[in-house]
Amino acid sequence: MATNGDAVSNGVDSNGATELHHPTTPKNGEGGGDRFTFSQEPTFEEVRRLQAEFTDERDWNQFHQPRNLLLAMVGEVGEVSELFQWRGEVAEGLPAWTDSEKEHLGQELSDVLIYLLELAEKCHVDLPQAVLRKMALNRLKYPAGKVHGSAKKYTEYKE
Numbered sequence: 001m002a003t004n005g006d007a008v009s010n011g012v013d014s015n016g017a018t019e020l021h022h023p024t025t026p027k028n029g030e031g032g033g034d035r036f037t038f039s040q041e042p043t044f045e046e047v048r049r050l051q052a053e054f055t056d057e058r059d060w061n062q063f064h065q066p067r068n069l070l071l072a073m074v075g076e077v078g079e080v081s082e083l084f085q086w087r088g089e090v091a092e093g094l095p096a097w098t099d100s101e102k103e104h105l106g107q108e109l110s111d112v113l114i115y116l117l118e119l120a121e122k123c124h125v126d127l128p129q130a131v132l133r134k135m136a137l138n139r140l141k142y143p144a145g146k147v148h149g150s151a152k153k154y155t156e157y158k159e
């Protein structure tokens with residue numbers, strides 16, 4: 001059951017993006033500079049709210065308990081994986097992919113994000129704050145001066 005309004009199967013924008021249309025916001029992360037960046041909007045909270053509206057309008061909260069949302073999210077991760085399957089390694093920016101393939105990837109990544117945010121909501125995890133706390137922990141675990149250029153796990157470093 002595609003209960004997040006799977007954009008691939010029904011062609012409908014699952015997050016009601018028209019409500020968030022900001023003509024002055026750079027599109028598709030084209031914010032200038034060499035490194036790819038995201039648009040400023042929507043925020044996690046805006047996506048959470050839009051998905052909550054989508055779910056409420058369809059009386060789907062009865063299906064959206066944490067475990068079901070987790071399994072749905074993992075299923076969507078599988079759909080992302082299918083797009084990369086059998087291609088070998090691909091370069092940053094996916095230069096060999098067609099626009100249609102990149103659009104499809106954006107849809108599947110969005111499905112993962114939508115379920116992730118709804119899972120966090122239904123578990124009462126304030127994800128924007130939790131991610132900041134976790135990144136602070138990651139900086140402590142992997143001090144830049146100690147791990148620079150190394151892919152070792154933190155348990156492999158000697159004190």
Ligand SMILES: [Mg+2]
Nearest residue numbers: 006079108111
């Ligand atoms: Mg999907």
